[in-house]
Amino acid sequence: MPAPSTRKFLGRLPLPERTYIADALRTETVGGVLLLVAAIAALIWANTPLASGYDAIRDFHIGPAALGLDLSVQHWAADGLLAIFFFVAGIELKRELVAGELRDRKAAALPVIAAICGMAVPALVYVLVNTVGGGSTTGWAVPTATDIAFALAVLAVIGTSLPSALRAFLLTLAVVDDLFAILIIAVFFTSELNFAALGGAVAALAVFWLLLRKGVRGWYVYVPLALVIWALMYNSGVHATIAGVAMGLMLRCSRREGEAHSPGEHIEHLVRPLSAGLAVPLFALFSAGVSVSGGAIGRVFTQPETLGVVLGLVVGKALGIFGGTWLAARFTRAELNEDLAWPDVFAVATLAGIGFTVSLLIGELAFAGDPALTDEIKAAVLTGSLIAAVLAAFLLKLRVRTYRALVDDEERDDDHDGIPDIYEQENPAYHLRMAEIYEKKAAEHRRLAEVAGAPRTDDGRPA
Numbered sequence: 001m002p003a004p005s006t007r008k009f010l011g012r013l014p015l016p017e018r019t020y021i022a023d024a025l026r027t028e029t030v031g032g033v034l035l036l037v038a039a040i041a042a043l044i045w046a047n048t049p050l051a052s053g054y055d056a057i058r059d060f061h062i063g064p065a066a067l068g069l070d071l072s073v074q075h076w077a078a079d080g081l082l083a084i085f086f087f088v089a090g091i092e093l094k095r096e097l098v099a100g101e102l103r104d105r106k107a108a109a110l111p112v113i114a115a116i117c118g119m120a121v122p123a124l125v126y127v128l129v130n131t132v133g134g135g136s137t138t139g140w141a142v143p144t145a146t147d148i149a150f151a152l153a154v155l156a157v158i159g160t161s162l163p164s165a166l167r168a169f170l171l172t173l174a175v176v177d178d179l180f181a182i183l184i185i186a187v188f189f190t191s192e193l194n195f196a197a198l199g200g201a202v203a204a205l206a207v208f209w210l211l212l213r214k215g216v217r218g219w220y221v222y223v224p225l226a227l228v229i230w231a232l233m234y235n236s237g238v239h240a241t242i243a244g245v246a247m248g249l250m251l252r253c254s255r256r257e258g259e260a261h262s263p264g265e266h267i268e269h270l271v272r273p274l275s276a277g278l279a280v281p282l283f284a285l286f287s288a289g290v291s292v293s294g295g296a297i298g299r300v301f302t303q304p305e306t307l308g309v310v311l312g313l314v315v316g317k318a319l320g321i322f323g324g325t326w327l328a329a330r331f332t333r334a335e336l337n338e339d340l341a342w343p344d345v346f347a348v349a350t351l352a353g354i355g356f357t358v359s360l361l362i363g364e365l366a367f368a369g370d371p372a373l374t375d376e377i378k379a380a381v382l383t384g385s386l387i388a389a390v391l392a393a394f395l396l397k398l399r400v401r402t403y404r405a406l407v408d409d410e411e412r413d414d415d416h417d418g419i420p421d422i423y424e425q426e427n428p429a430y431h432l433r434m435a436e437i438y439e440k441k442a443a444e445h446r447r448l449a450e451v452a453g454a455p456r457t458d459d460g461r462p463a
Helices: 015-046 051-058 073-098 105-133 148-158 164-188 195-213 219-236 241-250 263-287 294-300 304-331 342-351 357-366 371-397 400-411 421-426 428-452
Strands: 007-009 334-336
Touching: 015 051, 015 148, 015 263, 051 073, 073 164, 073 219, 073 241, 073 263, 073 357, 105 164, 105 304, 148 164, 148 342, 148 371, 164 241, 164 342, 164 357, 195 219, 195 241, 219 241, 263 357, 294 304, 294 371, 304 334, 304 342, 304 357, 304 371, 342 371, 357 371, 371 400
Parallel strands: 007 334
Antiparallel strands: none
């Protein structure tokens, strides 16, 4: 009887997938650095004599009251700007489902199981700590999220570049995290429903979907419609960020013949810098400003609610993701890439304990009626994320030479043809196909140049 087949876990990505992930994470890294700067600025601003000005700006109300949108600046940042973040998350999720790691059920099983365990174990840790300590279990969802931008900022700060397989694994974890965070927000943090507004939001979403299917183009059509959908969703009682997710999921993310990019990928390319460079940093600026006095930090480790958040992020995330990955690999007979080791998976699992943006948002929703405890939960999120970042930095630095060698091999292009040499060596047929495509393009350039009578370069392109 033949031996059961095995699959490679964290193997080298196909070149198109590697290119897409590199481009996406490059923007997220820049956004993560801005996010880190905004968080530090908020902490400094809120802990200086200028703190009263910070509170005044954060609590300043603006917006049309007649439409139910007379909101504070902090509220606009959490419900308005983060809708852009979740819009991008929706596109990412759609793309992963139709063209990325989640398309193949067998290949997707391992990172999905790892992500689910990486959310369930932190929640269990929080509930256990608060059950034993007599605290509130309301904040069980706070330590379940992973902040991909903040994690990448940590990598940028410590100067470590992960191989593409580990970066893809981290990105897939974050995408699945976002999916379940969306479900948690929609199910557990929905207030009393206004069915008229909810019906209007659904109708507007149907119009949005219909316009997409009819191929209607123009930002001047979709942006006003998106604002209407967001306002109706906000007034419905469902958290307004769900509107962003719904619109992102409606975009087509599969490429048709002749398309270099799908509409979803194109729009994500346009909107991601706005999300990573503006929306999320502004949210951090008006949400991360909490007291960091000695007494406040001491309470983080003595109150069950805050201690549960810290342990959930630092211990629960690492054990959940690593344990889920190891068990899934064992039962699916997936072999780890021979260039990597299980400590690498544990280091990435520890890095996933940075749960900044969505954790802060869920903390605000979970303890909305208790401002003092909300600030303490935020301090716990910051503390837990910082501890996870330091531990991950230490673990990743232990293997930095290995990572650097793997990244150098992935990027080496001695013949300067735009295709890394390692892909040509492993898949000559693919390289031959790319050469044929290049020759067709060169022939087309020559034909156009002959028609136009223009001078040409050696490869046939117009000079």
